[in-house]
Amino acid sequence: MSAELRPNLVALATIVHREIRRFMRIWPQTLLPPAITMVLYFVIFGRLIGARIGDMGGFSYMAYIVPGLIMMSVITNAYANVVSSFFGTKFHRSIEELLVSPVSPHVILSGFVLGGIARGLAVALIVTLLSMFFTDLQIHHLGVTVLVMLLTATIFSLGGFINAVFARNFDDISIVPTFVLTPLTYLGGVFYSINLLPPFWQSVSLANPILHMVNAFRYGILGVSDIRIGVAISFMLVAVAVLYFACIRLLVSGRGMRQ
Amino acid sequence: MSSALSIRQLTKTYGNGFQALKGIDLDVAEGDFFALLGPNGAGKSTTIGILSTLVNKTGGTVQVFGHDLDRDPSGLKRCLGVVPQEFNFNQFEKAFDILVTQAGYYGIPARIAKARAEQYLKQLGLWDKRDVPSRMLSGGMKRRLMIARALIHHPRLLILDEPTAGVDIELRRSMWSFLTELNKEGITIILTTHYLEEAEQLCRNIGIIDQGRIVKNTSMRELLKQLHVETFLLDLKESQLVPPELGAYPAKLVDHHTLEVQVEKSQGVTELFRLLAAQGIEVLSLRNKTNRLEELFVSLVENNLPKGAK
Numbered sequence: 001m002s003a004e005l006r007p008n009l010v011a012l013a014t015i016v017h018r019e020i021r022r023f024m025r026i027w028p029q030t031l032l033p034p035a036i037t038m039v040l041y042f043v044i045f046g047r048l049i050g051a052r053i054g055d056m057g058g059f060s061y062m063a064y065i066v067p068g069l070i071m072m073s074v075i076t077n078a079y080a081n082v083v084s085s086f087f088g089t090k091f092h093r094s095i096e097e098l099l100v101s102p103v104s105p106h107v108i109l110s111g112f113v114l115g116g117i118a119r120g121l122a123v124a125l126i127v128t129l130l131s132m133f134f135t136d137l138q139i140h141h142l143g144v145t146v147l148v149m150l151l152t153a154t155i156f157s158l159g160g161f162i163n164a165v166f167a168r169n170f171d172d173i174s175i176v177p178t179f180v181l182t183p184l185t186y187l188g189g190v191f192y193s194i195n196l197l198p199p200f201w202q203s204v205s206l207a208n209p210i211l212h213m214v215n216a217f218r219y220g221i222l223g224v225s226d227i228r229i230g231v232a233i234s235f236m237l238v239a240v241a242v243l244y245f246a247c248i249r250l251l252v253s254g255r256g257m258r259q
Numbered sequence: 260m261s262s263a264l265s266i267r268q269l270t271k272t273y274g275n276g277f278q279a280l281k282g283i284d285l286d287v288a289e290g291d292f293f294a295l296l297g298p299n300g301a302g303k304s305t306t307i308g309i310l311s312t313l314v315n316k317t318g319g320t321v322q323v324f325g326h327d328l329d330r331d332p333s334g335l336k337r338c339l340g341v342v343p344q345e346f347n348f349n350q351f352e353k354a355f356d357i358l359v360t361q362a363g364y365y366g367i368p369a370r371i372a373k374a375r376a377e378q379y380l381k382q383l384g385l386w387d388k389r390d391v392p393s394r395m396l397s398g399g400m401k402r403r404l405m406i407a408r409a410l411i412h413h414p415r416l417l418i419l420d421e422p423t424a425g426v427d428i429e430l431r432r433s434m435w436s437f438l439t440e441l442n443k444e445g446i447t448i449i450l451t452t453h454y455l456e457e458a459e460q461l462c463r464n465i466g467i468i469d470q471g472r473i474v475k476n477t478s479m480r481e482l483l484k485q486l487h488v489e490t491f492l493l494d495l496k497e498s499q500l501v502p503p504e505l506g507a508y509p510a511k512l513v514d515h516h517t518l519e520v521q522v523e524k525s526q527g528v529t530e531l532f533r534l535l536a537a538q539g540i541e542v543l544s545l546r547n548k549t550n551r552l553e554e555l556f557v558s559l560v561e562n563n564l565p566k567g568a569k
Contacts, residue, residue: 007366014363025351093347097408100311100341101364102333259273259314 011103012111019115023081023122030081031123034073038127041069042134045191057193057224066131067218068190071152073127075185075210076177078120078153082112082160083173090164095257105251109161109244116157117150124149137221144229145220151236152213156181158243165250165257184210189218194226209235261324263289263416263447264310269319271305271471279305281471282319287464289324289415292442293449294458294479296556297468303451304344306468307420311341323416337365340414342405344421350394354385354404357393358411365412372411379407383437399426403434410441417441418449423457435461455556459483467556490548491528493518496541503538505531519548 023030042062050061057064089095098108131137139145159176167173188210194202205211212232219225225232251257264287271280280302287293297303308314310321312332320327326334348357355376362372380386383403388396393404402422409417419438423431431454438461442448452458458465458479465482467475475482498515508531510520522528528545535542 010366010368011364014360017363018360021356089349092349093345094349096311096313096343096347097361098364099313100336100339101361101412102336102366103364104333254315258312259308 007102008104008107011101012107012114015098015103015108015111016114016118019081019085019112020118022085023115023119030077030119031126034077034123035126035130038069038073039130041065042131046134057222059222059224060135062135063137063222064193064218065191066135066137067221068188068214070124070127070131071149071210071214071217072185072190073123074120074149074153075156075181075213077123078116079156079160079163079177079181081119082116082157083164083167083176085115086112086161086164087167087170087173090167090256091170099254099257105248109158109247109251112161113154113157116160117153120153120157121149139221140223141220143220144233145217147233148213148216148220148236151233151240152217155213155236155239155243158240158247161247162243162250165247165255168256181210184208187211189214189226209239212236261289262322263287263291263324264449265320265322266306267320269306269309269321270317271302271309271314272317279471280309280317280319283468283471283473285466285473285476287416287447287449289447290442290445291447291464292438292462293447294462294465295449295451295468296455296458296465297451301468302471303468304420307341307343307418307451310339310418311343312336337412338415340409340412340417342402342409342417342419342422344424346401346405348393348401348404348408351392353390354380354393354396355389357404358408361408362411367412375411375413376407379410383407384433399430402426406434406437414446416447416449420451421453422450423452423454431457488521488523491520491522492546492548493520493535494543494545496543499540503535503540505534508534 046062046065050065053061055061055064086095089098128137163173163176187205188208189205194205194211197205206227212227212235215225215227216229216232216236219229264285266283266285269280269283269285270278272278283302283306285306295303295306305314309316309328310323312328312335316328320329321335322328323335324338326332326338328335352360355373358376358379359369359372362375363369367375376389377386380389383406385396385400385403385407388400393401396404402425406419406422409419422438423434426434435457438448438450448461450458450462462479464478465475466473492513495516495518499512499518500515502510502512502518505520507526508520508522510518513519520531522531532542
C-alpha cells in the first residue's frame, strides 16, 4: 500500500466512523422519526385510503407506494445527515480540526458522503422491515434496487454538502428540504403513477429528478416504471459526477471555511 | 541549526480591503522557544491562521521544516501542531474520542491513537475526564485538551495562540512546566501571549509584530538589555507625607507607605538606598512596578505608532 494511500484510508475510516457514531448517538432524532412517519403513511395511505383506491400499475396501492416511501426516506435522511453534520462542524469550528490536518478534500467529501449514505441505508432498512408488516415485498431486480438506492443517497448527500457549505445559520439548512425537496418528493411519483396525469403535466413531471429515482427504484422492486431505467440511471450517474466536482471545488476554495 | 519556520514577505489583505500583514519576514530555528508578541489586531492570529492553512495568504512564502505551504501543504501540516485561541472542537464529543479522531485525520491507526490519547490525557491531568463530553469540561481543561489534540500526531513545531488565557495561576505554571519539557524533548514552540511574564519566563527568542509588520526580532536577552529604565515600588516602614529628596532618582509617593522610583541601569540601586538611609527612611521590600518586558513592549509599540497617533 502506498505511503499516501494508507493514511488517507485511515482518515476516511475515521470520518465515516465519526459520522455513523453521530447519527447513532442521536437515534431518537435521526432513526426513530422516519420510522414513525412511514408507519403512519403505511396505515393511512396504504391501508385506509389505499383499500378504496384499488390497484395501481398492476399492484395493490400499498405495494405500489412502498418503494416510493423507502426512496423518500433515503432522500431526506441522506440529505439531512450531511447538511446538519457538516454545518455543525462549521458552527462548532471543529471543521478546523480537518482543515489543519493533511486529509485530502476527496477524503473529507467521501467521508461525509459515506456517512450520509450510511444513514440513508439504515433508515431504508428500518422502513423496509416495517413495510413487511403491511405487504409482501419481493425484489424484482436486486442490482437495480441497490444501485439506484446508492446513487440516490450519494446525490442527496452531495446536495446536503453544498447546502452546508453555503449555509450561514441553522435556518439556511432547513430551507432546501422544506421548500425544494419535500414538494419535489411528493410530486415525484411516490404516491401515484404519472400515467394518471394529463399529458402536459406528465411532461412537466419528467423534469423532476426525484421522479426518475423513485421510478427506477420501483422498477428494481416491482418491475414497473413510468420512465426508462437506462435514462434514469444515466441521469443519476451524471448528477453524481457534476455534484462531486462542484463539492470538491468548494472544498479546495475553502468557501465558508477559510478566510 | 536548521530552520523550523521560514516566512518571507508574507502578506494578507482581507476581502474588506484590510491589510493585516504587510510583508513579514520571520525565521524560527529548530528547537527554539519563540514568543510572537503584539497588541490586539497586530497580525499574530492572521500569521498563525496562514501557517495552519485556515487563512489564505495574499502573497509571500511559508516553509515549515523545508515543506513549502504552496507546494507541499500536506508535508507542512504533518510537522505542525496548532493550539488556537478559541475552542474549536465538537462540544458533544468525549475528550478521548476527540483525540483519537484527530489522530485518525493524520492517518494514525486507532491502536496507536488510543495509546497516545491515554498518554497525553494522563500527562495533562485529564485522564479521569476522558469519557466526559467536552462541553462539560472547565475552561482550563478545554485548553489542555486542545494542547493534547495538537500533540497527538507528534508535530515538530507546536504553535500556541494564547494557551494560558483565562487559566488560573497554578494551572498556568503547570502548563509552563509541561511546555518547557516538550521543548527540551526537541519540539520547537512558538507562543503568542498577553502575559509578558510568560514570554519572559519561557522563551529564548522573540518577535514583536505591530500593524502587520515585525518591529523587533531578537533574543530575549538582547531585548531586555535595551531596557534602560526600570520602575520600582518601595514599601516604606514609616508613613511619609512628602516624597524624599533622591537627587537623580525621579520619585513620587503612591501612598504614604509606597514610594515609586525610576532607576536607570547605569545608576544601580546602591546609591538610592544610601540616600534613603541618610534620610532615616527604612525600606521593607522592593518590587518591579511592571514586568520588564512589558515596559519594553509598550515602548516599542508606541514608537511604531504613526505620528500624531500617540
